[in-house]
Every structure is written in C-alpha cells, then in structure tokens.
Amino acid sequence: MTNDPSLNKIHIVFNGQETPPMKVSQLFDSRRFNRLIAVTGTVTASFINDYLSKFIQVEIALQTPKAKDARTAEDAITKEALANALLATANKRPAKLFEGLTSANQSNVLTGLFNVEFSPVQALHSRFYLLSNSDTHDTRVILGSFNLDQKDFDKNQNRFEEILVFDSDIRLFQNLSEHFKKDIKPILRPYFSANLLKAAQDQLDEGAKDKQATGNQVVILDNETTDQIAAADMTDIISHDVQQLLDKKILPETTTLAMREVTTNRSQTKEAIERDIKQHDTIYTLQKGSVSPRAAKPKIKTREKIYQQVQQALISGMTPQQRRAEKKYTTFLYDRPMERNLLANNSGLYVPNDAGTHPIPFGKLATISQIRDGLKSINAVLDGYRKYVVDYSDEYGKRFYEAILYAFTAPFLWEIRQKASLNPEDGNDVPNFLVLGATAGSGKSTLLRIINQLTWNTDRSLIDFGTIYPTETAQKKTKTVEAIEHYMKQGSSYPVLLDEIEPYFFQQDQYSRHLVVDTMNELINNPHPIAPLIGTTNYDSGFTMLRETARRTYYLQMDKVIDDRQKGEANKYIYNVRQTLNNTLFKDFAMRMANLLEDDETPWRDFNTATGQLDFLSNTRKIFRDYYKMAGMEVPAYFADQICDDFQESSRNSWAKLYITQADDFKYRQADDSLLFDISKLNTFNGFSADSIEKYRNALPIELCVDGINGKRGKFVEIKAPDFFKWIGERNPYDSGTETTTDTDLSSPTEEEKPQAESPVEKPAKKKGFWARLFG
Structure with missing residues (x-):
C-alpha cells in the first residue's frame, strides 16, 4: 500500500474514549516514540520498512499459530510450538523476511537495533504493543488482535476489529513490560539466527570489495546458502534450545517422551491438505528421531546425529530426476523497488555477481551510439524475417517486435500490474504469460534465443518443455508443470524461456488452469515478483486455449514459414546477426523504465479506443519511440502501436x-x-x-x-x-434487414461484447516435489 490506510473500520478506544480513525503512522508514531516492544502474530517486511524504520530500538516476538491436533499440554509443545518453529525455519521464513527488508533495516538487524524473535518451546498466544521514548519517558500501550501487516489495516478487507490505546498509563505499561522481560523473554530465541546473520554479513563484506556494488549494499542469499542455514538452525532448535530448557526445568521431563510419540494418532489429521500433512509428518519424524528410541526417559541425541537426520530429510522424497529438473532454471534477476535509487543509477534490479557470492545492481544508461547499435541489431533481426519468411508483411512482423518489447518489460510486469489496476481483477489485463504460437520452421525458437541474447547476453537460458523430465518418467505431465511453477517462483523477475510447450498444457485444465490462472490470481491478490513465462508452441489451424487461460495470456501467432529454398542463406544471415547482439540496450531500458515507475505522473492505464484493451506495453513503446528519435532513425513500419489480439x-x-x-x-x-x-x-x-x-x-x-x-x-x-x-463477419440469413458485415473489422469485440469478468476459479491443491517443493 502506497499511503497510510485509514482505519475507519477499526474501532479505536483512546484512553477510554472513542476516537476518530487513526492512520498506522499515528498508532506507531515514530516521532513521539523511539522504542517498540511487540508481541504479535505476524510481521511483514513492508510493514517494517514503511512504519518502523525510524525507531531506534525494535523488539518483535512472534506468536505461535495454534495446532488443530494439539489436545494436551505436551501437544502444545511438540505439535504447536516446536513444530511451528521447525516449519518456519524449514520454509526459510526468517531469510525471506530478512531479504524483504531495505538495506538500511537489514543493517539495523545486523547491529542489534532491530530484533525479531519466536518461541520454539512454549506456545505463545499473547498480543500487545509497547511504545516508549527513552528521552521524554512517554509511553503507549496498544492492545488488539491485528498483526504488523498492512493488510490488517486495509479498509477494503471489510472486517471490524478493536484497538485499545493507553497513553501515559505508567502502571499498565510497567506491568506488561515486566511480564515481557520476566516471563516471555526467557523462552524466546532470535528469529534471525546467528547462522543467517553471519551469512548476511559475509555477503556484505564480500560486496564491499566489489567496485560495481555502489551505494548501500543489499543482502539476497542464494538457495544453497539458505538451505544450509535452515539445516543448521533446525538442528540447533532441537539439540540446543530444547535441551537447554529441559536442563533448566522450564520444560517438563515428559517433553522428550511426547516428542517420541508425536506421530501417534495422526489418521484424522491426514485427511487435511496433502501438502500440510507432508510438512508436519516430516517435522514430527525429525522430532521422534532426535531422541533415544527405547529409553523410559528418552534423551536427545547428539548434535551431529541430529544434523545428519535433518540433512537426510532435506533430500529424502525428492528423486535425482526431480533435483536435476529443478536446477534447469539458473537465470536470476531480482526486482527490488525499495532499493531503487535513480540518483545513484540503481534501477532496483539486481543480479548475482560472477562468483555468485552477492547481488550487484543491474542497469546502465547507454550512449546514443550504443542505443543506435541496439536498434540496428533489432532491425537486422526483423530484416531477416522480412527477407526469408514466405508472405511476410509489416503487419506480420509486428508479432516479432511485440515479443521483444514484452521481454524487455517482463522484469517490471508485477509493478506495472499494481499501477495499472484499479481493482484486483484488472490485474489480468497485464498477463504474466506470453505464448508464441508458431508453425514448424517459422523461426520461433530462434526468436526465443534472440530474446535471451538481447536481455541476458546469452542464448543458453532456454528450457525445452519436453525434456524437463525424461520420456519414461511416471506422471511426466504433472511433474513438468510443477517444475515450471518452481522456476517461476524462485523470486527472480527474469522470464522463464520455455521452448516447444506441448498442446496438452493449454487444452487440459489441470495443467494450464493450475499454472496460468492460479499464478495470476496469486499475483493480483498478493503482488510480488513471480517470473513471467515466455513460451513457444506449435501452431496448427486448431490451436486453442481454455478461456480462463486465454484471458490471462498474451498470445502472438506466427503462422508463416521460412522459405525452404532459402533456408541455407537464412541460417547464415541470422547467425551473423546474432553475433552482433548484446544486452546493452536492455540495461539502458531498465534504467528508463525504473524512472517511469518512480514518477507518480506516469500514466499506466492506456486503453485502445477500438478494442477497449489495456495496452500494458504502452510505456515500453514510448521508451522505444524515444530511442528512435535519439538515434535519428525512423520508427519502423513493423513497430506495433497497440496490443495484438491474435488468439x-x-x-x-x-x-x-x-x-x-x-x-x-x-x-x-x-x-x-x-x-x-x-x-x-x-x-x-x-x-x-x-x-x-x-x-x-x-x-x-x-x-x-x-x-x-x-x-x-x-x-x-x-x-x-x-x-x-x-x-x-458473415451475413445473417435469418434477418432480412441485415446487410453483409464483411467490410467491418470484427476481430475485436465492442465494449458491450467484451467478456465479462469471470467468477473466481477454485484453486486445486498445489502438489510439489518433497522437501525443496514443500519448503522452497
């Protein structure tokens, strides 16, 4: 949310009196108070970045979600507190929260000014907020059921909550402050573990040596590092935290016995969501295996043995085939708008450095000469199609150029979707999927490689749809789609380039609806970077997509072929052209698009007056028109002025x-x-x-x-x-007054004919491979 939301649906009682709606910034007033202690359900990085950055000391304790199958006091430890702590760690939630913080707030965590904690051994259901000022001694106590999440203060959530605010109530403040220090604090451990903070500091130290890493350094940890952190932290929770509190008599002696018996009576719970069951079963098995199997008073095994069990659990359930499939996607471009600094030439995009040890900014303004060279390279590509494609026309060439424009825009689509949407449903007008429907021999795979070169300076990032899994793989179709979903949800904004998508993907709803519809629903309801997908598929006269899929996909049809008689010459031509391609223009584009995204005056809702369609590439077209003007070149005839509605x-x-x-x-x-x-x-x-x-x-x-x-x-x-x-476009023979309409452009519906917004589609349960797919 851009601005502080009004809390007009939250009933606020201020010092015993009803008060008008207050903004979040007024509740958590960093000008009046400089310290915060919070016991809350959840906290988001955006909330910290927007509202807590100016506090000089922040301590947040996270609640324990209640377990549905916790019936006894022992269950509250083993099935509620301990299981939740292990699940949060396995899901890498601490690392994800840390990575979501601005570089300044990441620094606050590393220096100990901001602390987030949780309880792995006792269920924590308390919720209160204590604000104070160490200089003026002003205090504030806030009681309520909200979380530190902008959604909880969104008036459009259509719910009512109570917030009790007590200013300068010293007795209440001291009571809760003492309760926190004496009773709650002893059972807390850092949410950002020492292992995580060490990895972050190591990356910052490494980045400080790099001359390319200008300005504030941001921490973005790779999957291998966060895997190691998760394994070490889970081991420490069991071998250190549980054992320490057993030794201090804070936990009862029966805890280890409850840990060993934690997997009993699971039949009813196993009727719940499959993914949730697998997660809990894994954690419970780890608990059970961490204590001696037959002793009357079980003891926790050594740290080394537990670590081995945790490592084995991380890979068990995933076949070597699955691990190989998930490593096919290796191209990472991270969009971090909160780090965008145009004065420092930072577009907000980051890439791993050559060694893969830390992220560096991506994007650089080009010279006029470089811009001209980039445009000439693109023109040379289109000239190749013009020369060698049978029945080529400039109208047809627009499809190739449009695909390039989409690829340039792809890393920013999730931001554009937010700015162009008046309500969530509008988000479908900014599709996260581009499909190039083309006949064999049309040059579609070559175009995909050209896109890769123009944006990433390589042609090796393509993934072949049919070979993600070998032919003989059981349930190959399902596993293939699961792998693609995994590629898209790595946190990168660089598009997944997928060649030769098989027709079943579009025609069978368990595949296209699951990936396309569910992904778009996720994007419009919870905006965050999910890599766009640019894919090719063989076109024939009967190609089609499910309506729900087509609504959320940009489809470009390339149904003309390269002249067989000139294939040798065409191959030689395009080979020579591809030797000239690089991503210098794309780096410049990243800076210019970032500038438009930061400008509040930039219009994002540009609708075609004839079709009523939103042109989500409108500002991309503007940038490219400016390129041609700067380079002193004419805008080519195959430059598309609007969306092509080929489907x-x-x-x-x-x-x-x-x-x-x-x-x-x-x-x-x-x-x-x-x-x-x-x-x-x-x-x-x-x-x-x-x-x-x-x-x-x-x-x-x-x-x-x-x-x-x-x-x-x-x-x-x-x-x-x-x-x-x-x-x-045919005469209606059943209406004598109807004239022929073949001269009218009927390729697009009028406003009255436009499809109405579809009703929400029930999402199928997402089945992913075991640990890596369970926990990210």
Missing part, C-alpha cells in the same frame, strides 16, 4: 471457416433466434483431429452462447445467431 482472431477465423464449409450443420431455432450445432460431429470420422471438439468449444466466446457457459456444454452448442454472424 481472438484465430478463434473467430476457426468458427468462420467451420460455418462457411458446414453451414447446413448449424440449425436455426426461431424461438430463441439461435443456432444449434452438434459439436460431436467434429470427430476423426469426419476428418477432424481427436481433440477438435474441445478446441472449438474453447474457442467459442461465452458471450455468444445462449445461457452463457451452459450454452457451450454438452453435445449441442447453442449460439446467439445475430451476435455469431456479426462475430464471424
């Missing part, structure tokens, strides 16, 4: 051909002024492909069907006759 045109064309060739199969129903079509006739016996029924069903817009989605289901499709004929 809708392809769908319209398919049904137009079907009607023209099989008009007798469309039966007119006068009562409803509709057409009935027996879609079961689209079978192999009649010369269609095996999946033609679903292809045509998916390609038919819902708004053309009688009774909406119900009109598309079953054996007979029922279509509104007037709308259908207008859509396909």
Whole structure:
C-alpha cells in the first residue's frame, strides 16, 4: 500500500474514549516514540520498512499459530510450538523476511537495533504493543488482535476489529513490560539466527570489495546458502534450545517422551491438505528421531546425529530426476523497488555477481551510439524475417517486435500490474504469460534465443518443455508443470524461456488452469515478483486455449514459414546477426523504465479506443519511440502501436471457416433466434483431429452462447445467431434487414461484447516435489 490506510473500520478506544480513525503512522508514531516492544502474530517486511524504520530500538516476538491436533499440554509443545518453529525455519521464513527488508533495516538487524524473535518451546498466544521514548519517558500501550501487516489495516478487507490505546498509563505499561522481560523473554530465541546473520554479513563484506556494488549494499542469499542455514538452525532448535530448557526445568521431563510419540494418532489429521500433512509428518519424524528410541526417559541425541537426520530429510522424497529438473532454471534477476535509487543509477534490479557470492545492481544508461547499435541489431533481426519468411508483411512482423518489447518489460510486469489496476481483477489485463504460437520452421525458437541474447547476453537460458523430465518418467505431465511453477517462483523477475510447450498444457485444465490462472490470481491478490513465462508452441489451424487461460495470456501467432529454398542463406544471415547482439540496450531500458515507475505522473492505464484493451506495453513503446528519435532513425513500419489480439482472431477465423464449409450443420431455432450445432460431429470420422471438439468449444466466446457457459456444454452448442454472424463477419440469413458485415473489422469485440469478468476459479491443491517443493 502506497499511503497510510485509514482505519475507519477499526474501532479505536483512546484512553477510554472513542476516537476518530487513526492512520498506522499515528498508532506507531515514530516521532513521539523511539522504542517498540511487540508481541504479535505476524510481521511483514513492508510493514517494517514503511512504519518502523525510524525507531531506534525494535523488539518483535512472534506468536505461535495454534495446532488443530494439539489436545494436551505436551501437544502444545511438540505439535504447536516446536513444530511451528521447525516449519518456519524449514520454509526459510526468517531469510525471506530478512531479504524483504531495505538495506538500511537489514543493517539495523545486523547491529542489534532491530530484533525479531519466536518461541520454539512454549506456545505463545499473547498480543500487545509497547511504545516508549527513552528521552521524554512517554509511553503507549496498544492492545488488539491485528498483526504488523498492512493488510490488517486495509479498509477494503471489510472486517471490524478493536484497538485499545493507553497513553501515559505508567502502571499498565510497567506491568506488561515486566511480564515481557520476566516471563516471555526467557523462552524466546532470535528469529534471525546467528547462522543467517553471519551469512548476511559475509555477503556484505564480500560486496564491499566489489567496485560495481555502489551505494548501500543489499543482502539476497542464494538457495544453497539458505538451505544450509535452515539445516543448521533446525538442528540447533532441537539439540540446543530444547535441551537447554529441559536442563533448566522450564520444560517438563515428559517433553522428550511426547516428542517420541508425536506421530501417534495422526489418521484424522491426514485427511487435511496433502501438502500440510507432508510438512508436519516430516517435522514430527525429525522430532521422534532426535531422541533415544527405547529409553523410559528418552534423551536427545547428539548434535551431529541430529544434523545428519535433518540433512537426510532435506533430500529424502525428492528423486535425482526431480533435483536435476529443478536446477534447469539458473537465470536470476531480482526486482527490488525499495532499493531503487535513480540518483545513484540503481534501477532496483539486481543480479548475482560472477562468483555468485552477492547481488550487484543491474542497469546502465547507454550512449546514443550504443542505443543506435541496439536498434540496428533489432532491425537486422526483423530484416531477416522480412527477407526469408514466405508472405511476410509489416503487419506480420509486428508479432516479432511485440515479443521483444514484452521481454524487455517482463522484469517490471508485477509493478506495472499494481499501477495499472484499479481493482484486483484488472490485474489480468497485464498477463504474466506470453505464448508464441508458431508453425514448424517459422523461426520461433530462434526468436526465443534472440530474446535471451538481447536481455541476458546469452542464448543458453532456454528450457525445452519436453525434456524437463525424461520420456519414461511416471506422471511426466504433472511433474513438468510443477517444475515450471518452481522456476517461476524462485523470486527472480527474469522470464522463464520455455521452448516447444506441448498442446496438452493449454487444452487440459489441470495443467494450464493450475499454472496460468492460479499464478495470476496469486499475483493480483498478493503482488510480488513471480517470473513471467515466455513460451513457444506449435501452431496448427486448431490451436486453442481454455478461456480462463486465454484471458490471462498474451498470445502472438506466427503462422508463416521460412522459405525452404532459402533456408541455407537464412541460417547464415541470422547467425551473423546474432553475433552482433548484446544486452546493452536492455540495461539502458531498465534504467528508463525504473524512472517511469518512480514518477507518480506516469500514466499506466492506456486503453485502445477500438478494442477497449489495456495496452500494458504502452510505456515500453514510448521508451522505444524515444530511442528512435535519439538515434535519428525512423520508427519502423513493423513497430506495433497497440496490443495484438491474435488468439481472438484465430478463434473467430476457426468458427468462420467451420460455418462457411458446414453451414447446413448449424440449425436455426426461431424461438430463441439461435443456432444449434452438434459439436460431436467434429470427430476423426469426419476428418477432424481427436481433440477438435474441445478446441472449438474453447474457442467459442461465452458471450455468444445462449445461457452463457451452459450454452457451450454438452453435445449441442447453442449460439446467439445475430451476435455469431456479426462475430464471424458473415451475413445473417435469418434477418432480412441485415446487410453483409464483411467490410467491418470484427476481430475485436465492442465494449458491450467484451467478456465479462469471470467468477473466481477454485484453486486445486498445489502438489510439489518433497522437501525443496514443500519448503522452497
């Protein structure tokens, strides 16, 4: 949230009196108070960055989520406190929270000014906030059920909560302060462990030696480092924290016995979500295995043995195939807008340095000569398609140029989506998926490699869809989609470049709906960097996508081929062109786009007046037009001025051909002024492909069907006759007053014809590979 939200749906009682709504910054007033002690449910990095940065001392204790299957006092330790602590560590939540802090707040943590803690051995359900000023001795006590999360103060969350604020109530403040120090503090341990802080400090020390790492250094730890931290911290929780509190008699002697028996009576719990079960079973098994198996009073094993068990748990359940598949994606570009500093030439993008030890800023303004060279290289690429593609036209060339513009914009799409959206549903207008539907021999894979070179200065980042897993792999389709989801959710903003996506991905909802729809829903409801996907797929005359997938995908159709007679010459030409490609222009683009994102006056909601579509690449086009002006070059004819809506045109064309060739199969129903079509006739016996029924069903817009989605289901499709004929551009033979409409551009719907917002789709449970997929 950009501004402090108004708390008009939160009832605030201030010193016993009802008070008007207060802003978050007023509740946590860093001008009046400089110290904070908080016992809360959750805390987000953005909340700390926005509201707590100016406090000189912050101590936050995190609550323990209640376990559904905790029934006894021992369960509150083993199934609630200890399991939650191990799960948080295994999920790398401390590292993720630390990485989300600004560089200044990361420094505050390293110097001990900001402390976040949690309780691994006692359930902590308290919640209160103590603010004070060490100079003026002003105090404030806040009691309430909210978390340190902007969402809890969002008026659009549509919920009511109570907040009790007590200013200068010294007795209450001292009471709770003493309770915290005497009772709660002894059972807390640092959420940011010594292992994590050492790794962070080591990276900062390494970065300080690098001349490229200008300005404030930010910590972004790689997966291997956070894996090692998680393993060491989980071991320490059991071998040190539990043992220490047993020795001090803070924990009862029965704790180790409860740890050994923690896996009993699990049948009912195993009916819950599969992923949650696997996580808990893993943690419980670790608890059980960490104590002696047969002793009447079990003792905790040595640290070395526990560490071995933890390491084994980290990799058990993942096959070597799964581990190899997840390592195929190795391109990382991190978007950190909170670190953006245009005066210091910092675009907010970071990449790992050559040694992979620490992140360095990415982006550099280019000279006019370099910009001109970059544009000439792109023009040379398009000239190659112009020379060697059969029936090439500038209109067709726009697809290639549009793909390049999308790739340049990709790292910033999640930010653009936030700025262009008035409400979450608008986010679907900024798709995180670009699909290049192309025939064999059209140069689509070459284009993907060119995109890679123009943005990353290499052509080796492509992932071949069909070889993510070997052919003989059991459940290959499901595992392939799970791997792609993993690639997209590594925290990087650089697009996943996926070649030769197989048709089943688009046509079967358990794959495309799961990845495309669920990912977009996640992005619009919880904006954060999820890598866009740019993929190619073989196009034929019947290519289609599920409507929900198409709504959230930018589809560009490349259905022309390179002339067979000139393939040798074409290969030689494009080879020579590719030797000239680099990412100098992309680095400059990163700086210019970052500047637009930081400018509050930049317009992001640019709609095409003819189609009503949001042009989410509008500002990218502006930057490139400025490039041509600076370079003294004319804007090429294949420069796209608006979004290309190829999927809708392809769908319209398919049904137009079907009607023209099989008009007798469309039966007119006068009562409803509709057409009935027996879609079961689209079978192999009649010369269609095996999946033609679903292809045509998916390609038919819902708004053309009688009774909406119900009109598309079953054996007979029922279509509104007037709308259908207008859509396909044919004369309506059942309306004597209708003139032919073939001269009208019907490739795009009018405002009234535009698809209505779809109802939310229930998300299927996400199944991922074992530990790495369970815990990130």
